[in-house]
Amino acid sequence: GESVGLHxxxxxxxxGDNSIINCAYSNSASxxxxxxxxxxxxxxxxxxxxxxxxxxxxxxxxxxxLNKTVKHLSLQIAATQPGDSAVYFCxxxxxxxxxxxxxxxxxxxxxxx
Amino acid sequence: GAxxxxxPSNKVTEKGKDVELRCxxxxxxxxxxxxxxxxxxxxxxxxYFQGNSAPDKSGLPSDRFSAERTGGSVSTxxxxxxxxxxxxxxLCASSPGTGIYGYTFGSGxxxxxx
Numbered sequence: 001g002e003s004v005g006l007h008x009x010x011x012x013x014x015x016g017d018n019s020i021i022n023c024a025y026s027n028s029a030s031x032x033x034x035x036x037x038x039x040x041x042x043x044x045x046x047x048x049x050x051x052x053x054x055x056x057x058x059x060x061x062x063x064x065x066l067n068k069t070v071k072h073l074s075l076q077i078a079a080t081q082p083g084d085s086a087v088y089f090c091x092x093x094x095x096x097x098x099x100x101x102x103x104x105x106x107x108x109x110x111x112x113x
Numbered sequence: 114g115a116x117x118x119x120x121p122s123n124k125v126t127e128k129g130k131d132v133e134l135r136c137x138x139x140x141x142x143x144x145x146x147x148x149x150x151x152x153x154x155x156x157x158x159x160x161y162f163q164g165n166s167a168p169d170k171s172g173l174p175s176d177r178f179s180a181e182r183t184g185g186s187v188s189t190x191x192x193x194x195x196x197x198x199x200x201x202x203x204l205c206a207s208s209p210g211t212g213i214y215g216y217t218f219g220s221g222x223x224x225x226x227x
Contacts, residue, residue, distance in 0.1 A: 008153050041220065046216065046217075098213065100169075106155055
């Protein structure tokens with residue numbers, strides 16, 4: 001869903017199910033895309049990244065998909081666990097300014113046991 | 114240290130007062146960044162230091178905001194004449210060099226202006 005004002009979209013999933021978190025980006029001239037996980041009271045933690053010349057990358061229990069045609073990024077988490085509960089952000093690394101991350105608004109993931 | 118350290122972790126200040134937020138980057142990291150995270154929002158870039166180069170201040174929202182980095186290590190973000198809209202979590206990150214490789218965030222300073 002869309003985030004409006006201070007309200008982040010929330011995804012609630014049952015423990016053991018797969019989660020899919022989506023992100024729309026705006027800059028077609030971005031070299032990298034990164035997913036971060038942020039737990040309460042902590043800074044963002046790197047999960048996985050993907051170069052703009054790829055459309056899929058897999059990590060441990062996570063997969064990132066990149067659709068450049070519609071400027072869409074998704075994070076898939078397999079067998080979601082309670083420890084996955086957090087806010088998830090996508091970030092772009094602009095080609096012309098590769099040192100600044102441009103963050104999306106975030107999605108809250110709640111895992112129900 | 115093992116990670117990026119920020120202090121204080123929480124700061125409550127009265128409107129109009131000045132505040133200083135501190136960041137200790139990972140030892141040996143030449144790049145240091147400040148971001149701001151308002152309630153329920155993503156992170157907003159503020160300023161970037163790389164080695165001895167002039168900092169990129171393009172994200173600072175007003176001239177009340179300034180930052181310095183002494184000796185290529187510790188950085189201080191200063192907000193003068195704080196306003197309620199400055200209330201946010203201020204996050205620092207460091208990386209070994211240019212680009213996003215090894216980008217590591219601290220836990221942030223939660224600033225509340227009352």
